[in-house]
Amino acid sequence: MKLMASASGLAASAPYVYAGSSTLSNVTNAQPYAMKRLVHGVCYYPELWPEEDIDRDIKEMRALGINLIRIGEFAWSTMEPEEGKISLRFFKRVMDKFHGAGFSVVFCTPTPTPPRWLTYGHPERLFVNSDGEPLIHGSRQHASYEHPAVRKACFRIIEAIARELGDHPALVGWQIDNELKCHVAEDFSPAAVASWHRWLKERFGTIDRLNKEWGTHIWSTYYQSFEQVPAPFNTPFLHNASLSTAYRMFNRERIAEFSDQQCAILRQHSKHPITHNTNPMFSVNHERLFKNLDFASYDAYPSSKQWDALVFRSDMYRAAKPGRPFWLMETSVAHNGWLGNHSPMHPAGFLAAEATLVYAMGGEGFCYWLWRQQRTGAEISHSAVFSSWYKPSIGYSQVEKVEQMRQQLEPLLVSSQPWVPEIAVTWSDHARAMIETEPMDRDEGAPESYQDVVELWHKKVFELGYHREIRFEGAELDGLKLLITPAMPYVSEEFLQRVIAFVKAGGVWLVGPGTGTRGREHTIPTDSGLALVDDVAGVSTEYVFPLTDTGIQGQADNRTLDFTGWCAAVKADHSDTRVLGTLKTDLAPGTAFLTERKLGKGKVVLLSAHPVGESGDQFLNELVQRYAQELGLTAPFEVSAGTVVAPRVDAQGRRLWVAVNMDGEGGELSVPAGAKDAASGESIRSSRVNVAPYGWRAVKV
Secondary structure (H helix, E strand, O other): OOOOOOOOOOOOOOOOOOOOOOOOOOOOOOOOOOOOOOEEEEEOOHHOOOOOHHHHHHHHHHHHHEEEEEOOOHHHHHOEEEEOOOHHHHHHHHHHHHHHOOOEEEEEEOOOOOOHHHHHHOHEOEEOOOOOOOOOOOOOOEEEOOOOHHHHHHHHHHHHHHHHHHHOOEEEEEEEEOOOOOOOOOOOOOOHHHHHHHHHHHHOOOOHHHHHOOOOOOOHHOOOOEEEEEEEOOOOOOHHHHHHHHHHHHHHHHHHHHHHHHHHHHHHOOOOOOEEEEEOOOOOHHHHOOOOOOOOOEEOOOOOOOHHHHHHHHHHOOOOOOOOOOOEEEEHHHOEEEEOOOOOOOOHHHHHHHHHHHHHHOOEEEEEEEOEEEOOOOOOOOOOEOOOOOOOOOHHHHHHHHHHHHHHHHHHHHEEEEOOOEEEEEEEEEHHHHHOOOOOOOOOOOOOOHHHHHHHHHHHHHHHOOOOOOEEOOOOOOOOEEEEEOOOOOOOOHHHHHHHHHHHOOOOEEEEOOOOOOOOEEEEOOOOOOOOHHHHHEEEEEEEEOOOOOOOEEEOOOOOEEEEEEEEEEEEOOOEEEEEEEEEEEEEOOOEEEEEEEOOOEEEEEEEOOOHOOOOHHHHHHHHHHHHHHHHOOOOOEEEEEEEEEEEOOOOOOEEEEEEEOOOOOOOEEOOOEEEOOOOOOOOOOOEEEEEEEEOEEEEO
């Protein structure tokens, strides 16, 4: 069995609380959140079935240990079958019944599926794609949230729900909409374009400033007014990069504002926390979206081969709202599916392993989509706890295993919190928008998207055995010793000042390829090749050029490296800067791709080209390991590949490791002397503990 890098015990740490940026966490509770239970929930659609089935549903849910339902998200036409005729009596009866049975409820605003009366005869209210095609009623996300009549209708139904149900004793939380922008991206409706012009005026103030910052005399795209600035519909070739990226950012800002406005209405009538269920792939600005939400939640439908997606998303959304547990709001009990497609079935045991991982990594809620298989619609092939004909599904026994695990693990997790990682990878929504406009040059098999790059670096840290997380660009750097920032074309002065303070205090900033190569408005810097990064890294950028398929190599640590993507060829420009890796090409003689600069008590490490192949992978592993060791980071876990360790700590500083086998092959974890099995309290006499296939072990160290 192959083991990861050697490990020793994890140092004791304070509970998982660090300060969020004051501008990005204005609704985070000042007091640390105390988790009282693990939520075992299910998405429930009573409006689709006879009302007399509810009592049977309650009985069956109780037998499975389910303690929460999520309702309302797609039920607008049930609540308001005709415009202005709103009745929530049915949903109040549902909530009354579930409250009487001891269940909690998360209520969703029903805005993802506007009813037919809202858009019938009103094509101007429809979402329009970049081809200029309206998306008609029949699915979801077909209405333009930019149209005033659509927003008015949305806010009317939300206010009615909040007034009627906001203080219901079963209610414990709200969910805004459902998976915003999962099926669509930028809106090109007339209402969106009008809003775009207003947004530009607020951003730039004058059209002269826009023209200057975008350089609009190129290709005669100069504008006399904001109304002349087009939305980036299809054009014979390509739009100005500044315009395309700005339109993405505009749409993402506006959908976050739509969420903000929903939150404001709910908070007028209810004190319960608010979330939204998202996914890194959706076309939203995640950091901005969570600014006015109380806790993070995400959806994930991995097959058993895609379990690492759960690690990445849990590390990302755990850090999205510091100090507050996240929820996995939707996952399948057996397989994902919709018309024309389905994913492979989960093997026995995988669902319980998935739930254990989510809970152990900082999750409070684990919820299934859905309770009863839909008999109509586009997702009739998706698995559920019960079939349409009300028989236990093939996943039913796996839900039972989840509940057995939950009862065992709950006492350990409610009395502890996730340990604060010492390594983080930066997530920048601005960078993501830029890379969607200007895809990265790359070899086949190299990271294709911004998310792919962030996941690559995250996976490096994870596979080396280190605890880690994803922190948004605007997050504070509390608790960190090593920050990795890959592929962030625009580096703001505000971000850089926080990083400089972090480095001077003793941290290491590892600057990944592509970082600093663009200005705020997706332009090329004119003062230096990497803008502000040059000065901080103590280098002078000589050239920026693509390496893919050029055969140009580099030399570092007595290793010859191949590259992909763009390279910034630099020279040391400061007495504290050392060259650690050089380029081998007559086109850029005497230039480097890897430098290190001492700054205060810490270091800035610039890696300006991406190594590939087996040698490149090993080089990146060694690079991370080198600085982790220099910083004296807590030693990595010695654990077999395919098994994940979630480190936690209780209020007294006592440490808890929860190891979960995710590949179904079983695992092995090294433990220090004196370790005890947390479930039984018995001492562990061996230096290693075995983890059963899809099983878990909780160890006190």
